Amino acid sequence: MIMHAxxxxxxxxxxxLSAGLSPLLAAAPASAQGIGVTAGVGDHYQRLEINWQSPxxxxxxxxxxxxxxxxxxxxxxxxxxxxxxxxxxNVWQFNAIPMFRWWTGERxxxxxxxxxxxFTSTRFADKNISTAFQFGDHIGAGFLINDSNxxxxxxxxxxxxxxxxxxxxxxxxxxxYTYLY
Numbered sequence: 001m002i003m004h005a006x007x008x009x010x011x012x013x014x015x016x017l018s019a020g021l022s023p024l025l026a027a028a029p030a031s032a033q034g035i036g037v038t039a040g041v042g043d044h045y046q047r048l049e050i051n052w053q054s055p056x057x058x059x060x061x062x063x064x065x066x067x068x069x070x071x072x073x074x075x076x077x078x079x080x081x082x083x084x085x086x087x088x089x090n091v092w093q094f095n096a097i098p099m100f101r102w103w104t105g106e107r108x109x110x111x112x113x114x115x116x117x118x119f120t121s122t123r124f125a126d127k128n129i130s131t132a133f134q135f136g137d138h139i140g141a142g143f144l145i146n147d148s149n150x151x152x153x154x155x156x157x158x159x160x161x162x163x164x165x166x167x168x169x170x171x172x173x174x175x176x177y178t179y180l181y
Contacts (some may be wrong), residue, residue: 031070032058032180034166038076040156040174044083045125047172051076067104074099074113080170082125092120093133093158107144109152116136117158128155130164142176152176 038049050106050153054073078093097115104110117136135158142152154176159169 020052031059031072034178034180036074036152038078038154038174038176038177040154040172042151042170042172044086045080045170045172046083047078047080047093047174049076049078049093049095049174053099053178054124057098060171067102067181069100069102072099074115080124086125088121089125093134094118097136098137098138099137107114109142109144111140111142111152111154113139124170125167127170128166129160129168129170133163134158134160138140140174140176148180150176150178150180152178 007171017113028095033055034119035054036049036051036053038047039050040047052075056070056072058071059068060070060141074095074097076095076097078095080091080093082089095117097113097117099111101109101111114135114137117134119132119134120131122132136156139152140152140154142150144150152175154174156172156174157169160167
């Protein structure tokens with residue numbers, strides 16, 4: 001009897017929730033997926049990444065002229081190269097970053113995201129980063145040139161959030177290009 005009432009309430013809650021969300025979901029424009037290239041520079045090193053962006057996993061249209069907010073996933077592989085004789089001189093990195101993008105209009109956006117990354121070494125460019133697992137923190141802004149091309153500027157910080165010391169972190173300023181399809 002109790003299980004039957006619980007199941008009934010669960011179904012009722014799901015129906016109410018879906019009815020309340022359906023106008024929001026219907027108003028959400030479809031977001032394209034894309035392939036991107038990100039090139040950046042930091043303190044004595046460069047970073048080049050190729051990534052895939054998912055279609056919008058979640059989308060919310062604000063009222064008035066406040067634009068819309070979307071959540072997308074970015075999966076990437078990056079190659080880091082150190083300047084001069086810094087040791088080791090290169091490292092690979094793999095990321096999974098959820099990114100929030102606030103489209104203030106049809107063309108301009110602001111973005112922020114935090115996600116997991118993994119380096120192939122715990123040393124790079126004369127730095128001991130202590131752990132292969134790192135967090136990637138990103139903020140940026142960009143512009144949709146047309147339906148298929150987007151450019152942006154992104155600041156990124158990679159560190160292990162003091163899981164283990166030392167935790168020097170790696171910072172990069174990056175230009176992004178994404179081909180949307």
